[in-house]
Amino acid sequence: MPPCRSLKILAAAALAALAVHAATAAPPTPDDIPMAPANAAAVRTPSAPNAWGGPRTGTEATLSDRVASYRIDATLDPIRHTVEARQQLTWRNRSDRPVRSVYLHLYLNAHRNENSTFYTEERHGGEGFRSGLDAGDEKYGYTELRSVTQNGRKVPWTFVQPDGGPATDRTVVRFDLPEPVAAGASTTLDIAFFDQLPRVTVRTGYFDTFHLVAQWFPKIAVLELPGERGATTVRWNAHEYHAESEYYADFGHYDVRLTVPKGYTVGATGEPQGAPVEKNGLVTHRFVQGDVHDFAWTADSRTAPPLRATYKGAAGHAVQVTVLFPPEYRSNAAPVLKATLDSLAYFERTLGPYPYRAVTAVIPPFNGREASGMEYPTFFTADSVPDPAPGTMGEMTLDFVTIHEFGHGYFHGILASNEFEEPILDEGLNEFWDQRMLRARGQRLYATNSLLRRLGFAPAFDVFGFERIGLSLDEPADPLGENAWGRLEGVGPVYARTALMLHDLEAQLGKDTMERAMREYYRRWQFRHPSTADLRATLAEVSGRADLVNTVFEQQVYATQAVDDRIADFTSEEVVPQPGWELVGGRYVNVTLEQADERAEAARKRWRKANPDARDGTGPYPYRTAVVLRRRGAAVPQTLVVTFADGSRETVQWNGAEKWRRFEWVRPAQAISAQLDPDRRHLLDANKLDDGRTLAPDTSATRRWTLDFGTIVQTLLALLATV
Known part of the structure; x- marks a missing residue:
């Protein structure tokens, strides 16, 4: 360092x-x-039912x-x-x-x-x-x-x-x-x-x-x-x-x-x-x-003629959307308008109605970018990029910042959490819901510009996977629930780490359950300043999984625990005849190691002759497969899938709190691979590369990450040269 x-x-x-x-x-x-x-x-204690006057019913004179x-x-x-x-x-x-x-x-x-x-x-x-x-x-x-x-x-x-x-x-x-x-x-x-x-x-x-x-x-x-x-x-x-x-x-x-x-x-x-x-x-x-x-x-005085559109949604009223922009960023205005309109639709559908009749997005001028990416009720500043062409990093940057700053209108604006003491409820929750929207749109992060994309060079990354980059996943310093200042690593990790925590929780609860719980959180706490405990209680109640929700909050929100499970050992060996005394024809014979090997090889030849089309990894003898899992951090529910040469699979769950676990099978076929967390439910895991093992050496992951990292670096250097 x-x-x-x-x-x-x-x-x-x-x-x-x-x-x-x-x-x-x-x-x-x-x-x-x-x-x-x-x-x-x-906060650990949920708010009282009548806090802030109780839930708004919609019948009050004011929102x-x-x-x-x-x-x-x-x-x-x-x-x-x-x-x-x-x-x-x-x-x-x-x-x-x-x-x-x-x-x-x-x-x-x-x-x-x-x-x-x-x-x-x-x-x-x-x-x-x-x-x-x-x-x-x-x-x-x-x-x-x-x-x-x-x-x-x-x-x-x-x-x-x-x-x-x-x-x-x-x-x-x-x-x-x-x-x-x-x-x-x-x-x-x-x-x-x-x-x-x-x-x-x-x-x-x-x-x-x-x-x-x-x-x-x-x-x-x-x-x-x-x-x-x-x-x-x-x-x-x-x-x-x-x-x-x-x-x-x-x-x-x-x-x-x-x-x-x-x-x-x-x-x-x-x-x-x-x-x-x-x-x-x-x-x-x-x-x-x-x-x-x-x-x-x-x-x-330099603002170009504004771009405007009207959104008509489920709230029963029209929302006037305005984009203010300087002439040099005319190309950015239409993408910002579209992302704002799309955000209104997504947030209304997945959380609840947008209650206001206006939203204004402002694109700051060149050299005024420090004013970008800020949120205020019904009003936010977007970002600006030199190249917003589809499929480029510029497009993704512009879309993400627009969606993120609009999203604050819900989490900081309407829910009105305390960003001093509980930034997880605004920056963290908002980051998760924004990436969720990008995932629903099918968007990926392209590490390229429009020229390289036209040449067919367009490596892309999953939005939640990209959140992992730059995080100290193996040694997080601060609980997510800490206040905004006095953090060893600053408030930045709250954004990405919360998004990953909630991604992993959603993977356990299910997408529909998470969405139902968040709709209830919005309904119950809009205009009422909820706390972290109120979010936890709502997720636990609606999901019916208080055990899981409370465990995750204890591990990541109120404390800080790394997640780091890995496959420590993977073997799959034939169960062949062993040397030693055995009863043959009514008398004991001492079979040597050499004789045992000869018998096994003879049996294999007969079997291959009788089964000429058999797959590699199958034969006259069964295989004993063993997988050892190790845990360096917090206990999380894990799935292990082992694939065998005959195409069959074994799927087992590891839900204990122990630091290691061995799974064994004796099957007709040899195992060819073992995969922990096959559905990538645990993006907080410090190292995803040690989640998978094959019996034969496989360097594809190393090659892939080397090439991807090189692509990112080269693209960023090219981008810096243009701004």
């Missing part, structure tokens, strides 16, 4: 230890309402139990890349006690300077976000609170660090209210704020005339009640903006007016309301959306 990588891993481990320490040192709140601990992670309401008026200065805004935030106290202080996120302050929690973690423990692009001094941005009032009275505020991060972090702020909010009552805060957008390097910002304005407004934290996501008492859930974390917020209603210079195209969360209003060279656009927990928007 390179020294620099070792140092980064050690630093990440040190940060994880600091986060655990901080969990016991969090300062009390003025209300004595505790904060969720810094090391909060996968969600709205807790917050935002009315925002914002004006963009595209030259200085700033936003001036006023916000009315109405918040309802769901608890049974008065609340005197509330907590809000100012996510943009993660980019204020290098002393934020975000950049401190990145500097000491991680690597650059995505491409690691460093925009120099232009990468800094911030949110400044200009004024905060409650019923005309000034509200004082204090920056806090609930996770024990540096005192210079300003991503969480506490408002101490002049008037407490009684149990069940609501209050309205008037907030004036100013944003300086960063050069887009991490999820938000600008490049030239392009502006992606995300995580840009003061957003109230979540007050959780007992029985919700593992809470045992009323508590605030507000974490600093960590380098590996994303977001968590209450559902509410957004009514936002966005004012930009004339000539700028605007796209945003929700539906546009009426025609834009022009005045003094500025144009105001209004967007409204209920039952969402975030709001993001984009503005650019």
Whole structure:
């Protein structure tokens, strides 16, 4: 391992230890309402039946139990890349006690300077976000609170660090209210704020005339009640903006007016309301959306005429699909539109109805790619590729990112899991369902471009098999249920490892059972912030296989165990006469080894003469076949298939927890091969090459992987040369 990588891993481990320490040192709140601990992670206790108001029946006046309401008026200065805004935030106290202080996120302050929690973690423990692009001094941005009032009275505020991060972090702020909010009552805060957008390097910002304005407004934290996501008492859930974390917020209603210079195209969360209003060279656009927990928007003077289509699905209403794109990526727009329409159909069919009437996809411009691949309710940024031709890596990249970011609209948007503490429920579940959709479409990952494909050179890989590449399957460092930060290997493995875990679980439960369970999970928990325990309980209940589901979660979600079963030994030998004393004609004769061999060979000649068309591996004597299986990791249900020379097979199951197992047969034919996990149900297995053995040497796997790896490397080098 390179020294620099070792140092980064050690630093990440040190940060994880600091986060655990901080969990016991969090300062009390003025209300004595505790904060969720810094090391909060996968929940083990299912939520109460009435959590978040209970399951939505569809008969309520609103889709969600709205807790917050935002009315925002914002004006963009595209030259200085700033936003001036006023916000009315109405918040309802769901608890049974008065609340005197509330907590809000100012996510943009993660980019204020290098002393934020975000950049401190990145500097000491991680690597650059995505491409690691460093925009120099232009990468800094911030949110400044200009004024905060409650019923005309000034509200004082204090920056806090609930996770024990540096005192210079300003991503969480506490408002101490002049008037407490009684149990069940609501209050309205008037907030004036100013944003300086960063050069887009991490999820938000600008490049030239392009502006992606995300995580840009003061957003109230979540007050959780007992029985919700593992809470045992009323508590605030507000974490600093960590380098590996994303977001968590209450559902509410957004009514936002966005004012930009004339000539700028605007796209945003929700539906546009009426025609834009022009005045003094500025144009105001209004967007409204209920039952969402975030709001993001984009503005650019270079946007080409948008591509639009209407989706009509089972939800009973039409969905307006819009793709915004710059002229240089015109070739990408139609594929992004098609992938979005296909995603609406697939997710609606396999999970449940899409409840909104709009979805907007944005393709960032060239050199603005750090803004790609981000998700917000009814609004996401796609990727861009130079060559989206069918059957190329470009097509697959464009399709996958589009499907993935749309999918977040379900797992992060509608289900609204906590990405700080349980990224498995968003990034992990979403990755699994996206790959499932690609598999249903028959798509494979092509390690080639359009030119090579026209020449007939198009090696392809199964989408779930490709997830294995780059994972430390033999020595995973962190349980899947850990929170998003403080991980030895970062949050990246959550995506692929969760997808493989659920692939393997589905292989045991069956495709239809898994789909039925996930439909119920969506029905039961939409608009309600489920926990990992709620997912586990739903899978166990619907499948009727609580034993299997609970075992998998204990092995991979709440702990970390490698899966590594292999065929350690494989033999198949003739059972021939042996030397020694035997009774012949009424007296004992000592048969020598040489005599025994001669008798056996004579018997073989007679048999071959009588059976001239017999297959190799058959003869006058039976064969004793033995297969020894070894286990280095977690116990998983395994299938072993042994194939014999006469075409027959033996199939056995290994369901025990022992570290090894021997299977033996005495049959008329010799065995020619033994295959563990023939249906490839266990993609978490660290080494699939040791799952199969043949009696005769077979180097095809070695040749195949050498050629495939060489193909990937050459293709990636060629791709890099073109961008």
